[in-house]
Amino acid sequence: xxxxxxxxxxxxxxxxxxxxxxxxxxxxxxxxxxxxxxxxxxxxxxxxxxxxxxxxxxxxxxxxxxxxxxxxxxxxxxxxxxxxxxxxxxxxxxxxxxxxxxxxxxxxxxxxxxxxxxxxxxxxxxxxxxxxxxxxxxxxxxxxxxxxxxxxxxxxxxxxxxxxxxxxxxxxxxxxxxxxxxxxxxxxxxxxxxxxxxxxxxxxxxxxxxxxxxxxxxxxxxxxxxxxxxxxxxxxxxxxxxxxxxxxxxxxxxxxxxxxxxxxx
Ligand code: SAM
Numbered sequence: 001x002x003x004x005x006x007x008x009x010x011x012x013x014x015x016x017x018x019x020x021x022x023x024x025x026x027x028x029x030x031x032x033x034x035x036x037x038x039x040x041x042x043x044x045x046x047x048x049x050x051x052x053x054x055x056x057x058x059x060x061x062x063x064x065x066x067x068x069x070x071x072x073x074x075x076x077x078x079x080x081x082x083x084x085x086x087x088x089x090x091x092x093x094x095x096x097x098x099x100x101x102x103x104x105x106x107x108x109x110x111x112x113x114x115x116x117x118x119x120x121x122x123x124x125x126x127x128x129x130x131x132x133x134x135x136x137x138x139x140x141x142x143x144x145x146x147x148x149x150x151x152x153x154x155x156x157x158x159x160x161x162x163x164x165x166x167x168x169x170x171x172x173x174x175x176x177x178x179x180x181x182x183x184x185x186x187x188x189x190x191x192x193x194x195x196x197x198x199x200x201x202x203x204x205x206x207x208x209x210x211x212x213x214x215x216x217x218x219x220x221x222x223x224x225x226x227x228x229x230x231x232x233x234x235x236x237x238x239x240x241x242x243x244x245x246x247x248x249x250x251x252x253x254x255x256x257x258x259x260x261x262x263x264x265x
Contacts, residue, residue: 001106001161003032004076004083005150006069007113008048010034012147016154024164032154040068049116058117066112066123073110074130083110085133086153088146089118092135095153097176099136103153104160111153113146173213179232181221183213211240218244226250 005013013034016022024030038046041064049059073083084106093099103109112119112127127133138149159165175181186197200212218241222229229250237245 001030001104001158002077002083002108003030003154003158004035004073004108004110005033005113005154006035006037006066006073006111007145007147007150008037008115009113009145009147010036012113012145013151015151020164021155021158024158024161027163029161029163030158035069035072037065037069040065040072052117056117060117061114061119061123063120063123063126066119067126069112070123070127070130077108081108082131083108085110085112085127085131086150087112087114087119087124087127087133087135088138088143088149088153089114089135090137090140090142092137095136095138095149095156097156100153100156100160103157109157111146111150113150115145173217179221179228179236180217181225181228183216183220214241215244219248222248222250 007013016032016034017025021030021032025032037048041047048061048065050062052058052060070085077083084103086103086109088111110131112123124133124135136149136153138152143149160171162168165171171177173182186201190197190202198212200208203209218229222245229245
């Protein structure tokens with residue numbers, strides 16, 4: 001996968017040299033380049049911003065450096081190759097695990113990190129004439145710039161690229177993969193500061209461990225993210241799932257459709 005990130009603070013992206021992504025880059029699984037937007041300016045002060053038309057507070061990123069940066073991006077690809085441009089912005093569509101999966105199979109992604117009050121809107125129109133463009137928000141809050149948002153997205157996407165995580169099984173039951181949060185996890189020692197671990201995890205009984213983990217996922221999700229419970233596909237819940245949720249009092253078990261697995265054969 002090829003990734004290009006444009007920013008006026010390239011150093012902000014230096015964590016991408018570390019850990020999983022750093023290793024994936026060394027191994028050639030990810031070809032990541034960070035570009036300084038100011039390299040596409042031509043004045044002595046390497047200006048990238050100006051005052052907003054219509055007045056108001058703050059500055060807006062001028063279109064010219066972005067126009068040159070996008071042209072440079074397009075010219076740098078193989079003939080016919082087109083990147084998917086992601087523009088971080090609090091007014092974008094919400095970034096999710098499902099979106100990370102969709103993006104992880106794309107061959108080439110680029111990120112345009114805004115600062116100040118954002119990028120002149122004409123840059124988005126110009127980019128859309130050349131490549132697929134998505135304005136993406138990492139959450140309902142306002143960051144100072146798109147770099148942290150790009151870091152979030154690159155990390156979430158890159159770990160889904162085959163080979164980046166050694167054991168692909170560890171991706172399966174994670175939070176947000178199937179509408180539930182992950183179960184609590186424990187490691188050695190078995191007793192720490194008087195606190196033990198649930199007996200079932202030492203039982204060696206795989207089916208019971210799996211059931212305990214499923215119960216904990218349901219409970220944790222109901223407690224911390226009731227909105228996710230509301231979005232569950234009820235047809236995916238077995239009898240025990242329904243009991244757990246009914247016990248928590250969050251769902252009226254009578255409203256669930258019949259559990260197909262409960263039908264006697
Ligand atoms: N005035 C803009 C608005 O209200 O939509 C906010 C601009 S913000 C101060 C500067 C930059 O930070 C944005 O251009 C974007 O790159 C980034 N940013 C801020 N919040 C973000 C979020 N929740 N998700 C993604 N990017 C964000």
